[in-house]
Amino acid sequence: MLKKPTLVDSFDRPITYLRVSVTDRCDFRCTYCMSENMKFLPKRDLLTLEELDRICSIFIRLGVRKLRVTGGEPLVRRDIMDFFRNMSKHLGRGLDELTLTTNGSQLSRHAVALSEMGIRRVNVSLDTLNDEKFSRITRWGRFDQVIQGIEAAKTAGLRIKINTVALKGFNEDELLSLVEWCGRRDFDITFIEVMPMGDIGNMARLDSFWPLSDVRRRLSKAYTLVDLALSTGGPARYVKVKETGQKIGFITPLTHNFCESCNRVRLTCTGELFMCLGQEDRADFRQLMRAHPEQDEAVAQAIHQAISRKPKGHDFDYSRHDVVGRMSRHMSHTGG
């Protein structure tokens, strides 16, 4: 029997999906995400693994059915596999899905263990298939290592979705080869529009903005794209390639309004709950949890209160000369 959702916001949207950033650190420095000399948070500011476990478990008790672990790079956090193991115990007991978004660099080491814990799917970010371009966009990443990680995940039986940020002048020429590369391996692929998050140094983000309407237009010259009704309650829209059966997603937070069906909230690595990726309103759970180490009810109540403040929609918009609704937070802090 379906459990009745208990977390419902003031617009009647059930909140069933929690994305949690477990670290702001990363072994890459993707140019659209971080500056090269990123300053990371001191350890004391981060939720401990025990605190993460506690708050995620409360969310699951309140009706969250899907948990995505992200970052920064989640697999670089020390002892993170213990956290995955603990969360996996909720699978089938309230939690339907435990998953992660990763840059793939540590997947070779962890894919088998993740699969054994009951993780079925993983999102791996990959913006190019070219070794030299990969080094350029990630600054510190090693292409071979990521490809090996992806292969290890596939061998371990994990279903793979590739996330590709669409970047004008960078991967425009690889659009078809990326789709075909994924198709041959039975991977899904989702394109993401670059978002105005955080100060990333001197990269001109407006110059790299490539609207997915254009990505889609170019794809439809090569394939027949059939719209899928499928919605995951987020910004992604999906199509099926008629010729191959492959699924392609488009995440267009800047050109498409997806908020009416939004089912998610985001917890940062410092314990701030953002009810909307594109708004600054947040609720601090680190202080609350440290003030009430034994009283989960106080935390549950604060979660209800925060959810009731979830806004109707977001403010992102690119105008010609500036970015309206630009967020000062980095994606790696909030969790992409």
Ligand code: SAM
């Ligand atoms: N490190 C992991 C990874 O790269 O998959 C997880 C965290 S990363 C912040 C999550 C996703 O956000 C990645 O797919 C990344 O490409 C995307 N991302 C980061 N900064 C972005 C930005 N400014 N606009 C759009 N997507 C961004």
Ligand code: SF4
């Ligand atoms: Fe790291 Fe992911 Fe950000 Fe790249 S996108 S710098 S891999 S957190």
